[in-house]
Amino acid sequence: MNFEEHAAKPLLHRAGIPTPKGGLAHSASDAREIADGLGKVVVKAQVPTGKRGKAGGIRSADTPSEAFDAAQAIIEMEIAGYEVTSVWVEERLASTAEFYAAVLNDAPSRSPMVIFSFEGGMDIEEVAASMPDRLRRVVVDIRHGFGQQEALALLDGLPGAHREKEGSPGIDKEALADILARLYRAFRDNDAELLEINPLAQLADASFAALDCKFVLDDSAIVRRRDLAEHGRSEQLTGLEARAREAGLRYIELSGDIGVIANGAGLTMTTMDVIARHGGEPANFLEIGGDSYIHARPALELLLDNPRVRSLVVNFCGAFARTDVMTQGIVEAWKALGPSLPIFFCVHGTGSKEARAMLREDLGIEPFETMDEAIIAAIAGAKS
Amino acid sequence: MIVRASERVLIQGITGRQGTFWTERMQAYGTRIVAGVNPKKAGTVHCGVPVYANAGQAMRETGFEVSVLFIPALGVKAAAVDAIEAGCKRLVILTEHVPVHDVMELLAAAKANDACVVGPNTAGLVTPGECFTGFMPAFERDIFRPGSIGVISRSGSLGTLICLNLVQAGFGESAFVGIGGDPIIGTTTLDALRILDADPGTQAVALVGEIGGTMEEDAAEYIAGMKKPVVAFIAGGASPPGKKMGHAGAIVIGNRGSHASKRKALEAARAVVIQSPSDIGPAMREAIG
Numbered sequence: 001m002n003f004e005e006h007a008a009k010p011l012l013h014r015a016g017i018p019t020p021k022g023g024l025a026h027s028a029s030d031a032r033e034i035a036d037g038l039g040k041v042v043v044k045a046q047v048p049t050g051k052r053g054k055a056g057g058i059r060s061a062d063t064p065s066e067a068f069d070a071a072q073a074i075i076e077m078e079i080a081g082y083e084v085t086s087v088w089v090e091e092r093l094a095s096t097a098e099f100y101a102a103v104l105n106d107a108p109s110r111s112p113m114v115i116f117s118f119e120g121g122m123d124i125e126e127v128a129a130s131m132p133d134r135l136r137r138v139v140v141d142i143r144h145g146f147g148q149q150e151a152l153a154l155l156d157g158l159p160g161a162h163r164e165k166e167g168s169p170g171i172d173k174e175a176l177a178d179i180l181a182r183l184y185r186a187f188r189d190n191d192a193e194l195l196e197i198n199p200l201a202q203l204a205d206a207s208f209a210a211l212d213c214k215f216v217l218d219d220s221a222i223v224r225r226r227d228l229a230e231h232g233r234s235e236q237l238t239g240l241e242a243r244a245r246e247a248g249l250r251y252i253e254l255s256g257d258i259g260v261i262a263n264g265a266g267l268t269m270t271t272m273d274v275i276a277r278h279g280g281e282p283a284n285f286l287e288i289g290g291d292s293y294i295h296a297r298p299a300l301e302l303l304l305d306n307p308r309v310r311s312l313v314v315n316f317c318g319a320f321a322r323t324d325v326m327t328q329g330i331v332e333a334w335k336a337l338g339p340s341l342p343i344f345f346c347v348h349g350t351g352s353k354e355a356r357a358m359l360r361e362d363l364g365i366e367p368f369e370t371m372d373e374a375i376i377a378a379i380a381g382a383k384s
Numbered sequence: 385m386i387v388r389a390s391e392r393v394l395i396q397g398i399t400g401r402q403g404t405f406w407t408e409r410m411q412a413y414g415t416r417i418v419a420g421v422n423p424k425k426a427g428t429v430h431c432g433v434p435v436y437a438n439a440g441q442a443m444r445e446t447g448f449e450v451s452v453l454f455i456p457a458l459g460v461k462a463a464a465v466d467a468i469e470a471g472c473k474r475l476v477i478l479t480e481h482v483p484v485h486d487v488m489e490l491l492a493a494a495k496a497n498d499a500c501v502v503g504p505n506t507a508g509l510v511t512p513g514e515c516f517t518g519f520m521p522a523f524e525r526d527i528f529r530p531g532s533i534g535v536i537s538r539s540g541s542l543g544t545l546i547c548l549n550l551v552q553a554g555f556g557e558s559a560f561v562g563i564g565g566d567p568i569i570g571t572t573t574l575d576a577l578r579i580l581d582a583d584p585g586t587q588a589v590a591l592v593g594e595i596g597g598t599m600e601e602d603a604a605e606y607i608a609g610m611k612k613p614v615v616a617f618i619a620g621g622a623s624p625p626g627k628k629m630g631h632a633g634a635i636v637i638g639n640r641g642s643h644a645s646k647r648k649a650l651e652a653a654r655a656v657v658i659q660s661p662s663d664i665g666p667a668m669r670e671a672i673g
Contacts, residue, residue: 105484105488105567107568107597107598107599108598110487110492110568111488142488143492143493143496188485191483191484191485193484218483218484218485219628220457220482220483220632221483221484223481224458252627252629254624263541264539264540264541264542264630265541265630265631265634266537266539266540266541266542266592266630267539267542267545268629268630269542269594269619269622269623269629269630270619273622274661274662276622277660285623285627285630287630317541317545317548318521318544319507319519319540319543319544320507320540321541348526348527348545348548349521349524349541349545349548350521350524371660371662372660
């Protein structure tokens, strides 16, 4: 789950990392009011994506009325497919240098990783590509943690500090290490997948402030971070996707006309791949594996409500999910709704004997021996 | 890991609905289940084996070698650490949606104690004709037969389909290693390849990957040096980027984790990459020569 800047920064604040004062505005007049107490401000679009600046979603304002104009211009903009509905208005701090700091889950080391660079304020992928020696990555022993000492070791000898602007104070490494240790603490305390500060600004008085923050909450941890998750940005879902979510189904709408129901993520993706391979286009990803295999009926109802769907492929290979239970759900829904679309089955694995018998007896349908055959028939069925 | 019929197996969470259902099937197939754990039902007998309060007690009484966890997501870390601290060296974690920080913690505990973890979010392991640990349809004769192909899969259902297609083509499996669909797992593609490469019963490997992460790319260098042929299928070529495709680990971010990147790396390592699971039989026959 992604968090916008306004929802991510309080995590830093609670961890003792300074952030500029600010407020969230849903209208231009709100923005003016917030700016009134802050002096010179920055007005920033709240969308869960990077590149806001390039898209014109971040503007400076010297007065409350300029803040009004800036907010007016930004609200209702569309950035990377997201409509802007709010702006974050915060005091504009003058930085003497900008750094990058992040903690994330690193799959190869199966550990948290702290990343830091004195080259902040820009896309970190670019820094990694063009100046790899300016970026330091440290794998953390999660049982030991990452404190002041580890942070100082990370900073030791890291090049790049020469980019400080003229007249800027020297870098207080103790204070910087303290920020990194606090960032790691906040990462752990909030079940983060990613917690990133870019830029981490050094101010004229040599102190630091997080000018932006990105937080991604581990979806599997939402159940134990309910209060936190309320502040996260829910994904943009289509009507059918939202209905699927309610029913506990994993459904993603695509642009084709072949409806797909399969069990298990791997098999469902593969069904889409094989449809594409034979020249068809899948209308959706919909898997009813795992605990949701008992929800075949609402799954089918969902697909039938997608007006683009012209034929259906049901591809089951039972392991944990029993194909007889899944097939029964499909058969019941099919009988109840009496759709006129063609439907093609391939059923193997746990419970498949019973499932095949059910299809023959209840629907008069003979399942195909291979998924390729079922898919080729479905593509032909969609054209007729 | 490859589990053998002689190995003593503990089931943590044996008394639950799924624990019971699959324990009975594992026992019927030949898995040597010696005990279960449920602190609330300690002292009872379930599925014909004693139930203990914790893994430590089960270890003292039975000396189990492998633990299979049928434990709800938020209880997995404590249960796994319990087994690891009891001296268990091999764990199979089936549970989906275990918080990633918990996974990292339990894997760190495993590493510190030289224990090997398969999963989380795996359908488990099958040694055809011997035993299985997890929830795989090992007992379906048209899917699992003793043979010489080692199968590695991130997905239970797709791995099952590949096994079916192998058996239909006249092959059998030496071992099925379900490694799991999570982004951070104990046994990676590379780890599983090493195990099958060293297994004298395995003649060739069927590698079933999917989009997301870099595990397949990370295994490529090792595959290039392997004598045993590798035939691979990577699911997700037709999936849109930026979306989690059912599995938490199946997401393409930028070019990272894409089908094209995995295919390129595997083909450069001289693995055969097939376009449909149906092609596995002919491709395997040709690869073995």
